[in-house]
Amino acid sequence: MAQNDIIAEVGGQSVFRRHHIKADGRDLRLYGYSAHELPVVAEMDDDVAKGGELRWHPFRREWNVYAAHRQNRTFKPSAADDPLAPTKPGGAATEIPFEDFEVAVFGNKFTSLHPEAPAPTTPPSTETDRAFGACDVVVYTADQTGDLHSVGQDRRRLLLAAWVDRYEALFSEGCRFVMPFESRGEEVGVTLHHPHGQIYAFGKVPHVHQLMAEAYADGFSLETSLPTWSDYVVAEAGNVAAFCPPFARFPYETWVTSxxxxxGPWDFSxxxxxxxxxxxGDMTRRYDTFFGRDTAYMLTLHASPVGSEDSFHFTAQFYPILRAPGRVKFLASVExxxxxxxxxxMPETAARTLRDQ
Structure with a gap:
């Protein structure tokens, strides 16, 4: 019998987690409102990378990841070859060797960061380091189509429980910053259309988040700023607001925060x-309604790096890659x-427009 652990309670329902070690050694975790007891149908057993290397950029004062093996990652497979679908009897083995699931999280086969990342072997022409960390793939549903709106509230709450579980585990394994995210649409480089996101866990805090942590530590407060930004609020639910920050960099950029x-979301009531x-889900719907299509966007979750928990304020940030219906926002030479x-x-115009959707 499969081992299932109860990891959370959501609206009076238990959330179960099944941990399975894939044939190639990667971890697969299945999250659901009922215990997952299905047998393995078939397993993939391919070679798996163990991360790249870090190189220091002396002018930008930041570490970047170099992972040449990612050039060979899966690129726009047909629906019949969807690697994120469940494995069906008589069909080809996929990343998920079971016939059905609710939410699945597994280690990326083409990972940039890895807990066993090797020491860099390149010549020491610049400062280098191991690419310690982890990269997870998060599959929202067994269905091949869908989005954060269409999957429904129960599935979004299950996804949130899975994110929190992975935050806790990755921090306990020595990662300093953990970021769940979703890239949606070919304009942002999506090569797999099955509804999914990812989680990157870093051994070093990215430069952007060092700056965010410093701003919070120096006294900037979303908690006190939000009440003064009523013109920028798009929608509210349960003491949480979606708003277009007055300093947004993308047209129709929206943040969601309590x-x-x-x-981090582990502290939510x-x-x-x-x-x-x-x-x-509501912001995904509003974007799709306004732009008249499945909106290409980047969604990133910004929780506290290790050591900044006393002042950091968690946000989820949507960056649409459209500036109007039918018009892509390109990051050109100046940017x-x-x-x-x-x-x-203007962010206040964006907020007013999205409120009307």
Whole structure:
């Protein structure tokens, strides 16, 4: 019988986690509202990378990851060859060797970061280090189509429980910063269309999040700023707000956060967890309604790095890659060369537009 652990309670329902070690040694975790007891149908057993290496950029003052093996990652397979679908009897083995599941999380076969990342072997022409960390793939549903709106509130709450479970595990394994994210749409480089996201866990805190942590430590407070930004609020649910920050860099950029400061989603009350999950779906719907299509966006979750929990304020941030229906927002020479963004839509206008959807 499969080993299932209860890891959380969501709205009076237990959340179960089944841990399975794949034939190639990678971990697979299945999350659901009922214990997962299905037998293995068939397993993939391919070679698996153990990360790349880090190199220091002396001018940007940041570490970047170099992982040449990712050039060979899966690229736009047909629906029949979907590696994130469940494995069916008589069919080809996929990443999930079971006939059905609710939410699945497994180690990325083409990982950039790995707990057993090797020491760099390149010539010491710049400062280098091991690419310690982890990269997970998070599959939202066994269905081959869907999004954060269509999967429904129960599935979003289950996804949130899975994220929190992985935050706790990855921090306990020595990672310093953990970021769940979703890339949606071919404009942002999506090569697998099955509804899914990823989690990157870093051994070093990225430069952007060092700056965020410093800003919070120096006294900036979303908790006190939000009440003054009423013109920028798009929607609210359960003491959680979705808003277009007045300093947004992308047209129609939206952040989702609790009005009460929390370091990460592990600190949410039941009401806040419900509100946060609901707004993830609501913002996806609003974007798709306004742009008239499945909106290409990047969604990133920014929880506290290790050591900044006393001041950091958790946010989820949507960055749409569209500036109007039918028009892509390209990051062109000025933005790429200077880091200074030119924003085509005033954030207060974006908030008003999205409120009407």
């Amino acid at each position: 009005r009460r400061r929390v370091a 039941e009401e806040e967890a419900d509100g946060f999950a609901a707004l993830l 790429q060369g200077t880091g200074v963004f030119t924003v085509d839509v």
